[in-house]
Amino acid sequence: MGAKLQRGEGSADGCCAVSLYGISKTFGSVRANKNISLDIPAGTIHGIIGENGSGKSTLVSILYGFYGADGGRIRIFGNDLKIQSTAHAIAAGIGMVHQHFMLVPSFTVLENLVLGHEGSGGLLQGMARGRSELQGLSREYGLDVDPDAVVADLPVGIQQRVEILKALYRGARILILDEPTGVLTPQETDQLFNILRALNQQQGVTILFITHKLREIMALTHGVSIMRDGEMVAHRCTATTNPQELAELMVGRPVLLDGIWHQAKVGKVVLQVNNLALDGTRGMPLVRDLSFQVRAGEILGVAGVSGNGQSELLELLAGIGAPSRGSITLGEYTFTKTNPITPLVIKELGVAHVPEDRHAMGLVLPFSAAESAILGHEHSPIIGDGPWLNPGKLKAHCGQLMANFHIRPPDPKRQSRLFSGGNQQKMVLAREMSTNPTILLVGQPTRGVDIGAIEFIHQQLIALRDRGCAIIMVSVELDEILSLSDRIMVMSDGASMGIIERKDADARSIGLLMTGVD
Amino acid sequence: MERTLPPWVDMGLLPLINVLVVFVVTGIFIAIIGENPFSALTVMLKGAFIDKGALGYTLFYATNFIFTGLAVAVAFHAMLFNIGGEGQAMMGGLGLTMTALVLDPILPPFLVVLLAIPMATLMGALWGVIPGWLQAKRGSHVLITTIMFNFIASSIIVWLLAGPLIEPGQMSPQTRSFADGVQLAQLHTIFNTIGFSLPSSPLNVSFTLALGASFGVWLLLWRTRLGYIIRASGHSKRAALYAGYSPTGTIVITMAISGALAGLMALNEVLGVQERLTLNFTAGYGFTGIAVALMGRNHPVGILLASLLFGALYQGGAELDFQFQSITREIVLIVQGFIVLFSGALAHMFRPMLEKVFATAKPSHKDVSHDK
Numbered sequence: 001m002g003a004k005l006q007r008g009e010g011s012a013d014g015c016c017a018v019s020l021y022g023i024s025k026t027f028g029s030v031r032a033n034k035n036i037s038l039d040i041p042a043g044t045i046h047g048i049i050g051e052n053g054s055g056k057s058t059l060v061s062i063l064y065g066f067y068g069a070d071g072g073r074i075r076i077f078g079n080d081l082k083i084q085s086t087a088h089a090i091a092a093g094i095g096m097v098h099q100h101f102m103l104v105p106s107f108t109v110l111e112n113l114v115l116g117h118e119g120s121g122g123l124l125q126g127m128a129r130g131r132s133e134l135q136g137l138s139r140e141y142g143l144d145v146d147p148d149a150v151v152a153d154l155p156v157g158i159q160q161r162v163e164i165l166k167a168l169y170r171g172a173r174i175l176i177l178d179e180p181t182g183v184l185t186p187q188e189t190d191q192l193f194n195i196l197r198a199l200n201q202q203q204g205v206t207i208l209f210i211t212h213k214l215r216e217i218m219a220l221t222h223g224v225s226i227m228r229d230g231e232m233v234a235h236r237c238t239a240t241t242n243p244q245e246l247a248e249l250m251v252g253r254p255v256l257l258d259g260i261w262h263q264a265k266v267g268k269v270v271l272q273v274n275n276l277a278l279d280g281t282r283g284m285p286l287v288r289d290l291s292f293q294v295r296a297g298e299i300l301g302v303a304g305v306s307g308n309g310q311s312e313l314l315e316l317l318a319g320i321g322a323p324s325r326g327s328i329t330l331g332e333y334t335f336t337k338t339n340p341i342t343p344l345v346i347k348e349l350g351v352a353h354v355p356e357d358r359h360a361m362g363l364v365l366p367f368s369a370a371e372s373a374i375l376g377h378e379h380s381p382i383i384g385d386g387p388w389l390n391p392g393k394l395k396a397h398c399g400q401l402m403a404n405f406h407i408r409p410p411d412p413k414r415q416s417r418l419f420s421g422g423n424q425q426k427m428v429l430a431r432e433m434s435t436n437p438t439i440l441l442v443g444q445p446t447r448g449v450d451i452g453a454i455e456f457i458h459q460q461l462i463a464l465r466d467r468g469c470a471i472i473m474v475s476v477e478l479d480e481i482l483s484l485s486d487r488i489m490v491m492s493d494g495a496s497m498g499i500i501e502r503k504d505a506d507a508r509s510i511g512l513l514m515t516g517v518d
Numbered sequence: 519m520e521r522t523l524p525p526w527v528d529m530g531l532l533p534l535i536n537v538l539v540v541f542v543v544t545g546i547f548i549a550i551i552g553e554n555p556f557s558a559l560t561v562m563l564k565g566a567f568i569d570k571g572a573l574g575y576t577l578f579y580a581t582n583f584i585f586t587g588l589a590v591a592v593a594f595h596a597m598l599f600n601i602g603g604e605g606q607a608m609m610g611g612l613g614l615t616m617t618a619l620v621l622d623p624i625l626p627p628f629l630v631v632l633l634a635i636p637m638a639t640l641m642g643a644l645w646g647v648i649p650g651w652l653q654a655k656r657g658s659h660v661l662i663t664t665i666m667f668n669f670i671a672s673s674i675i676v677w678l679l680a681g682p683l684i685e686p687g688q689m690s691p692q693t694r695s696f697a698d699g700v701q702l703a704q705l706h707t708i709f710n711t712i713g714f715s716l717p718s719s720p721l722n723v724s725f726t727l728a729l730g731a732s733f734g735v736w737l738l739l740w741r742t743r744l745g746y747i748i749r750a751s752g753h754s755k756r757a758a759l760y761a762g763y764s765p766t767g768t769i770v771i772t773m774a775i776s777g778a779l780a781g782l783m784a785l786n787e788v789l790g791v792q793e794r795l796t797l798n799f800t801a802g803y804g805f806t807g808i809a810v811a812l813m814g815r816n817h818p819v820g821i822l823l824a825s826l827l828f829g830a831l832y833q834g835g836a837e838l839d840f841q842f843q844s845i846t847r848e849i850v851l852i853v854q855g856f857i858v859l860f861s862g863a864l865a866h867m868f869r870p871m872l873e874k875v876f877a878t879a880k881p882s883h884k885d886v887s888h889d890k
Binding site (some may be wrong): 044234255318320321342343344347348357359360362363364365366367371375376378379384388391489 | 750
């Protein structure tokens with residue numbers, strides 16, 4: 001009921017929950033936000049879409065008081081506000097659900113809820129007040145959670161619900177969600193959208209939804225603003241736009257959204273995994289008893305919610321760490337715990353590896369592009385004789401890779417960290433594909449990569465497959481799995497939930513397997 | 519959110535500003551104790567560079583710093599903090615002394631020198647490898663173990679010089695002198711024989727070896743596959759794991775090179791001047807090497823310049839001690855402390871300021887990575 005009143009106050013001044021005028025923010029020499037203006041009508045769900053590095057996270061961080069803007073004004077429900085800290089933002093009725101949850105895992109839901117709002121006097125009083133308010137909120141908003149459950153034991157989707165409750169508990173009338181679906185299964189995403197719609201329609205909460213996924217914008221929002229290179233390039237009403245137009249606005253040129261997959265010519269088995277298992281510290285199984293085969297000329301997609309053993313599987317196959325049990329057979333060689341595979345051995349057997357984390361593993365960020373372009377290949381004779389590295393040959397080698405993969409800017413001397421995510425990823429792919437591998441292990445091929453580069457990378461993967469390479473692709477992007485894979489293995493809690501042929505796979509069936517339900 | 523400066527600002531201007539701040543703060547300090555900082559500076563510069571023979575002494579001290587600075591820098595590129603230059607230099611000195619004492623009665627002097635030099639590097643390397651191996655295999659951090667190894671080296675030398683190796687019939691803790699000719703020629707004698715007259719100073723062939731070592735370190739780090747592996751492992755453990763480098767191998771090899779460089783410092787003091795092993799010949803040069811490497815930004819060229827500065831401080835500091843009543847040699851330690859503070863701990867203090875200056879100077883500068 002209070003909600004309606006607050007909305008009334010807002011509507012006295014043009015109905016805008018949030019108005020931004022000329023917001024600018026510079027980090028060093030990088031202009032993250034350039035003169036951004038934005039009006040979000042009260043009581044709507046508004047999306048902000050843009051590629052990685054387009055400045056959308058910076059913008060909401062300014063709105064939530066993490067950074068001060070260099071210039072510009074912020075109006076909340078018609079009132080000019082100086083938001084200098086998150087406390088100001090919360091007082092103004094803004095709540096935020098972060099991409100990475102800000103919960104204390106060992107606390108209960110209730111303890112997390114009252115954290116920072118324990119009230120004066122005894123803790124028991126505060127907790128009791130929190131409990132009754134939590135029950136009220138749960139009833140009012142239809143957000144069911146057990147107040148006494150320990151957060152660490154809850155599924156990710158429920159943890160996110162706790163985050164939303166936390167924001168509402170602090171009186172949020174404007175809810176910001178920053179890339180909220182990255183960690184969710186398709187089913188959990190649907191549930192989240194239902195909750196958000198209910199909050200919006202029944203309680204009048206204004207929702208600001210940040211994402212890089214076109215599908216989510218189309219499914220959820222009323223209006224959408226598109227950012228590119230730190231600038232607000234367009235505003236659209238969701239009902240009158242389409243994914244193609246949004247993609248073009250995001251990238252700044254026409255893009256191909258349709259599938260590029262075609263039937264594979266599958267050869268003989270090149271990789272055989274038998275009963276592979278890995279125990280973590282304290283005996284927690286990370287990978288459980290995996291057995292599968294991969295054939296030349298096919299892409300095996302490994303799907304699953306992040307953190308269900310896919311990363312560990314990829315590293316085991318790449319020879320980073322030894323398995324606890326089971327074996328990996330490459331051609332005529334079999335590797336086990338006592339005879340583990342190593343990164344050097346896989347290279348000799350024609351296996352290339354594009355790691356999930358290109359910043360920590362795939363590149364050495366302070367190195368020049370030319371130096372990063374030989375990581376793991378520094379003994380190659382094409383870059384020098386004997387123990388020497390020849391800078392001229394290094395540069396020429398890198399220049400060749402850059403030309404083949406259209407890496408921008410094509411400057412081998414430029415520091416690896418200064419390239420955009422897409423160009424960094426292309427560099428790793430170019431390096432690993434340059435050896436013409438018989439097996440390619442690739443993790444998150446397009447994480448944090450702009451649409452233009454995604455298109456290019458997908459084409460390269462399919463082309464490599466067509467040349468007879470077996471590809472094992474781990475990705476948390478279900479769309480990517482579905483559009484590229486010939487077969488799909490779904491992992492949940494370290495175990496395989498089954499391998500599905502492409503023709504039998506859809507988001508729903510895979511989503512169900514991802515949750516561990518057979 | 520990357521922040522970049524033009525390389526000449528990053529590598530040249532910023533360290534220069536840091537050094538200037540050190541001098542300004544030292545000047546304030548000297549003013550506080552009641553002396554004129556400008557006349558102190560004049561005396562110091564004159565004492566370090568202009569007086570007869572001064573430059574030779576400055577370069578002699580610099581030689582020590584080049585070796586110990588390079589030792590710290592090589593280890594640092596693999597993210598290993600070798601604080602053990604002092605002990606490694608002592609063991610290097612012990613290695614070459616033992617070789618000389620055993621062989622100088624039976625072999626011609628130049629052969630003894632030729633064998634003593636590798637022994638100095640080997641013993642220095644050994645004193646680096648043991649802590650390195652302990653870190654690789656046992657997880658004990660070289661930062662701690664190299665410090666402990668300094669104490670062990672020091673105790674070994676004290677024991678040897680007070681007992682087994684002491685010059686017979688003498689009370690002072692030192693060995694007998696090496697046989698005639700078991701030494702590294704001093705540069706002024708070399709120059710005098712070819713007709714150039716140089717004032718007398720202890721500057722010897724070790725200085726040219728130090729210049730060679732600097733070039734060698736540059737070649738190693740930036741022109742060889744091994745150097746690439748060392749630097750990649752230092753920047754990113756995960757990337758090294760991904761690329762398949764053996765962490766044990768990298769640590770042990772790097773510490774061997776680092777220890778060997780520190781061990782070479784003994785050539786300058788023991789074979790260049792003393793011609794016998796004395797107690798405390800390392801005189802803290804191993805520790806000063808840390809400040810030298812910090813200031814030289816772990817690059818051989820920077821280390822040469824920083825060594826020159828420290829050499830000048832040591833030589834000029836002695837002059838200050840003579841000329842001013844209230845200034846003692848310890849002023850050098852104070853300057854050294856400020857250098858660690860401003861070139862090490864606060865090395866990036868002026869970076870945001872410079873970034874602003876260079877961002878406003880070039881308003882059109884954009885992040886080109888987004889260019890189509």
